[in-house]
Amino acid sequence: MNKPSDTTTDNASHNITRHVSVAIIGAGTAGQNAFRQASKIKDDVVIINEGFWTTTCIAVGCMPSKLLIAAADRAHDANNSSEFGVHATAKIDGKQVMQRVRDERSHFASYIKKQVDSWPDHKKIDGRARINEHGLIEVNDEIISAEQIIVATGSSPFIPDGWADKLGDTMLTSNSVFELTDLPKSMAVVGAGAIGLELAQAFTRLGVEVTLLNRVKQVAGLKDEDINHKAIDCLSSELTMHLGSTINNVGTTSDSGNTSAFIEYEDSAGTSQRWQGEYVLVATGRRNNIKQLGVENLGVELDDKNRPKDLSKKTGQIGDLDIYIVGDANANIPLLHVASDEGYSAGNMVCENTENAYIRPPAPPxxxxxxxxxxxxxxxxxxxxxxxxxxxxxxxxxxxxxxxxxxxxxxxxxxxxxxxxxxxxxxxxxxxxxxxxxxxxxxxxxxxxxxxxxxxxxxxxxxxxxxxxxxxxxxxxxxxxxxxxxxxxxxxxxxx
Structure with a gap:
């Protein structure tokens, strides 16, 4: 196999400060599992991470979104039980709703923090890693030579070009929406995938005036037209959706010192429309955090969507290289349980513990x-x-x-x-x-x-x-x- 450290033979000439058997870049679900498994066999393992030392799921993904949905479901049931002879109107405290989301998120994150805190300090590096032309990892003031590298850098929300500058503080993503301290009065959600649908419905049920926009007449990526039509029918009873719309411009406008966002779009009939409100939640998908890492210096080739070529979907290994790209970073199946499996497998593979490298048969999508x-x-x-x-x-x-x-x-x-x-x-x-x-x-x-x-x-x-x-x-x-x-x-x- 070709190893990352094979690209250099003169350590002194490249000012190498540390040599390790395994370097793991990224401390999300996949990275943490890989670190735990590799550390059982190898003592000289290091994990490098920039930002929070927890998981996408806990910090900005499945857990806070489900906490918001749980509150929304309570409100919906209270407001929609008249057919059962139960008449009530929910009084929604937006500040308490959002505070509980963050409090419970912190509760879940505390278990991860306790685990990370138990790891030896010399095996944890807080900083942004970059792989240089010699296949060495540069982070802070260190240059690290690693025999094997596991990349688990996760993903980030995709934002269309120019939108961040045009929308400014009125733009939200799945990374920032849970930091709201109160429920807004109005919101546009752009994107009808899983994230967009879940959050649009949850905020609607909590009393926010929500408009959902999507480029195609499709929700949740459904490819069976009958199921797609039925889903639209079921969801339309409470969601304001403009499917098949083309967004031409976004921006902000000020009136009496108050700033609001706007979206100019053409609806499915080709009619020009304009939405204006408090926030725009951009839910147009996520992209892997790999482009700026320098994996091409390790011999890894990426396609036009930054997905690694020659990827083993069982282990995350790239061809016959001693490089493993796991979790959301490989853009294979961006789900927590998949990231967990891939990290576990890679952590065993790098230490030649192949007996434990495949913990379950390949699961269906x-x-x-x-x-x-x-x-x-x-x-x-x-x-x-x-x-x-x-x-x-x-x-x-x-x-x-x-x-x-x-x-x-x-x-x-x-x-x-x-x-x-x-x-x-x-x-x-x-x-x-x-x-x-x-x-x-x-x-x-x-x-x-x-x-x-x-x-x-x-x-x-x-x-x-x-x-x-x-x-x-x-x-x-x-x-x-x-x-x-x-x-x-x-x-x-x-x-x-």
Whole structure:
């Protein structure tokens, strides 16, 4: 293998201050796991980090967003229970809402801080790392030679060119929105992916006047048009959405000393529109933090989107180099559990502990959007299946609009599609918008991971009355369309 330190043989000529077996750049989920595993075997391991020594998930991602959603759901239930004969109006204390988000975030972060504080000080370097033309790591006043390098530098919000300067303090991102000390009166959210949808709905439920803009007529990246249309239908009942809009300009304007933001855009009909309000939340995705690191000096090639080429999706290793790029930094699947696995694996691989380098079989693609109703995608997407001429497939379907328990709970809006392979009787993938989607998604992901057939899934119990009975209806539909015999049962029990 080619090693980072192979690029230099004369340590003195490059003023090397330290030589280590493993250097880890980045202390998020992937980096911390890699450090822990490598440190079990190697004593001369160093971890370098700039900024907070915690994780994207805890600091600016899944945990604070779910804390905000939890408050929003309480308010929504209070304000929308009249159909049950329960009449109430929620009184929302915006300062308390945002304070709890930060307090609980700090609680979660304290466990990470305690762990990081337990690491020896000489193995932690606080600063920005850069890899020079000799393959050496420059950080602060040190020049470090490492036999193997793990890059776990995470990701940052993507901001369109010029927007930060034009919007100034009226611009928010997922990195800054949770620092608000009170709920604003109005907000535009640009981007209808997971981050944009979750935050737009949460702020709406908390009484903020929210307008959601998206370039395409699509939400949550849904690729099954039927599911996408159903998701838009379900969400439109409470969200103001302008999908298929083109933003031409953004900026700020002042009136009587008050500064507000504006967005000039064309709607889906081609009509010029203007939005004006307090903040613009830019939720146009995240990009990996790798461009300025200098990984090209290690022989790593990046594509036009800064994604590393020759990446092993099992270990994060780049070709036969002793370089591992893991977590959000490799732009593979930017999810915490994936970053955790990749960091764990890389931390073992660099120490030749290959027995523990693969801690689970390759999992199917699996994403959850925690809006209400939830959106889930598992396995192959419908376009991927349709593009494979060798696949014979059917689509099993169930609507949750009249599904028994969903209707009882007043959450009866949704649709599930399961893509079944006729040759193998296996699930290729699924897409869903609906109640309890996170749990149905886990069941389907488990089935794909463990190669379970449709009959095996139908042989498992489905308790009545539960929302999960809707899954059984969709599985039966798959089975019917495959023409596979089974003992027929009355599917009306799913509804009544």
């Amino acid at each position: 699996f994403s959850i959007v925690f809006c209400s109703p939830q959106i889930v995608n598992i396995g192959m997407s419908l376009p991927e299946i349709q593009d494979d001429s060798e696949l014979e497939f059917v689509i099993g379907s169930v609507s949750f609009d009249n599904q028994g328990r969903s209707r009882v709970m007043g959450v009866n809006c949704g649709l599930l599609h399961i893509y079944g392979c006729k040759k193998t009787d296996r699930i290729l993938g699924a897409s869903m918008v609906g109640p309890d989607a996170e749990y149905i998604g886990h069941i389907l992901a488990t089935a794909i991971t463990n190669d379970l057939c449709i009959k095996q899934l139908l042989d498992t119990p489905f308790y009545h009355p539960t929302i999960l009975e809707g899954l059984r209806t969709a599985l039966r539909d798959v089975q019917d369309k495959m023409k596979i015999p089974y003992q027929s049962q009355d599917t009306q029990e799913d509804n009544f």
